[in-house]
Amino acid sequence: MLTFDDVKAAAERLRGVAHRTPVLTSRTLDERLGAQVLLKAENFQRVGAFKFRGAYNAISRLDSARLERGVAAYSSGNHAQAVALAARLAGTTATIVMPHDAPVAKAEATAGYGARIVRYDRYSQDRRQIAEQLAAEHGLTVVPPYDHHDVMAGQGTTALELVEEAGQLDALVVPVGGGGLISGCATAVRALSPATRVIGVEPEAGDDVRRSLSAGHRVEIPVPRTIADGQAITAPGELTFEVVRRLVDEVVLVSDDEIRAAMRLLFERLKIVVEPSGATALAALLAGRAPARGRVGVVLSGGNVDLRRFSELLDG
Known part of the structure; x- marks a missing residue:
């Protein structure tokens, strides 16, 4: 069972090796959503992603x-x-x-x-x-991409850093692929900010985790066709699903067009480039799929997209 001690131990191993990524804010974003939005910018992590x-x-x-x-x-x-x-x-x-x-x-x-x-x-x-x-x-x-105890613990340091810097949160919104990131983050947040509502976000075409939660067991879907290639997963992991089932409050869905809109806003207002999978959590807030009340942490999970693809995506 993944524990907060595992996340803290991972943080010690990563100290001085991984970047302690910034927490960004935007007055425009706060006014639009009526909440204080705290963006954990993992697009600035080494290799450009939380991974x-x-x-x-x-x-x-x-x-x-x-x-x-x-x-x-x-x-x-x-x-x-x-x-x-x-x-x-x-x-x-x-x-x-x-x-x-x-x-x-x-x-x-x-x-x-x-x-x-x-x-x-x-x-x-x-x-x-x-x-x-x-x-x-x-x-x-x-070394699996998500269904591995040490991988999950390492990903959880994302939320550990966010809460250490930003304090207690009313909600934490996290992209969901195989579940490694949200499993680790939920484990950290439950220890540091127990009242925080943890919300996962999937692309509409890749809703395997939400289907699995509804069914009460892991459900496999066809390979999703979505611009969010990092979330094109067919089934949640065995280990990650158990953590998600225990600790995550809700999983919501966003469309590819809503992901594009979030990418565009981040580029135009915050002057940062985020890949489609990295923008899904913010897309859920902007589309009203996740509640925007109080202090909301949002994980921007990555920024690996080249200029040509980025332009194509924003052009639709």
Whole structure:
């Protein structure tokens, strides 16, 4: 069971390695929503996303024998980059299974950190199966993108830092893919700010977590087709779903157009670039899907999108 002690231990491992990302505010945003909005800007994290926290926490705990053999991961981009960089910092090698249609900027960055990339078709092949086969053949340690105790604990340091800096929150709104980020964040917030309402946000096409909560068990859906590629997950993790079921109050949905609107506002008003998955939490507030009352923390989970794609997205 993931505990707040696990999150605090992860914070110590990440101290001086991960960035302590800023908490941004906007008077325009506060006036529009009628609340004090506190944006945890993980687009300024190493590799441009919160994923570095979990990847480094997990890899830093491997023994020398495992580090000597190397690590493997499967990801559409942000976890791929995070594992690649964390592996390099730990003095080991990384093999990353990435879909053929992964964003070019994310694939190039992953390779730039020194990782070996193995491509697959996300609509016809099982990425986890490919990674586990490679691991078995080469003695690699698989670092999953979300369904892993140390990964979840590392992601939870996002909310730990937010509450330490901003104080008690009335609500915390978090993007949900496989559930690693919201599991860690909910664990931290329940310890530090128990009255906080924790709200997850999924793209409409990728509502596997909300369906799973309604059904009372993990539900698998077809591969989602959404601009939020980091949330194109078919089912919540086994470990993460149990945490979400216990600690998350609600999961809401946003459309691709609502995500675009949030990206545009962040660019025009706060002068920052956020990728689609990174904008879903704010999109939920702007669209009225998540309550905007009192002091609301919002996780901007990443900013990995190249200029051409960013322009295409804002043009619709």
